[in-house]
Amino acid sequence: MIVDLHTHSDASDGCLAPQALLALAAQNRVDVVSITDHDTTAAYPRLGGDPPSGMQLVAGIELSTTWAGRGIHVVGLNIDPVNPVLQRDIARQQAARRARAETIAARLAKLGVADAMAGARRSADGAGIGRPHFARHLVEIGFVKDTASAFRKYLGAGKPGDVRANWAPLADVVRSIESAGGTAVLAHPAKYGLTTTKLRLLLEEFVAVGGRAIEVVCGSQTPAVTRRIADLARDFGLAASSGSDFHGPETAWSSPGRTAALPRDIEKVWELW
Ligand code: AMP
Ligand code: MN
């Protein structure tokens, strides 16, 4: 069974429309898929109709939060995407996103980028503005050669465009997911640059506020990382999730469903449902 419980559509910072994303997943023979856009469920009402035949669609979201001064992501799976509590919290996240975008644009202006806000808005095309939209704008105007350099020089950790938004706290994003009947999953734990001690502190708090699962596999990662996170999952009694974190076909190394397998002897997040 091929499972991908972490993907992005153009409802956030992905490149494909929701329907096209599912079509690509079907082509890759994915059996179970979730679209987990940043701080929005807007992909779901756009889908209309059923997913491609034989494919199971799990409603999801990826919520942004701040923990110990760092940006952390929590995936919510098996949610009711129209739940009013979740939608109220999403509206707050989107307001935080808009305010942050203005700050990012002001900082880029100081570096000589005119009209960054208008450019990012064009690139987002109605979606909540994220750093990738600024990155794409910087590429378009020739300020950098590609989005990787945009992050390395201007938008990544510690750079001027790395502005902390006023995201809901960890306990609140987990509660939003629970309110919508979903399972809270700590996203890509290996990608925060946390020491093992810090990561264990985060997991302690995550479990204490109701977190139930962790991405043991996310995108492409080494077997050593998978083993390390699987051990943490067992230690903290968390189920294992798996996803590509696919954003678009231009990244050749990432495609829906193309991830390493989860270890056999670990509880899978979908076994909770
Ligand atoms: P935001 O939601 O605005 O904080 O933007 C975070 C998103 O930026 C992530 O979900 C990725 O899609 C993208 N991103 C983060 N770091 C990088 C990077 N170094 N290179 C390319 N994209 C990145
Ligand atoms: Mn993203």
Ligand code: MN
């Ligand atoms: Mn993420």
Ligand code: MN
């Ligand atoms: Mn993601």
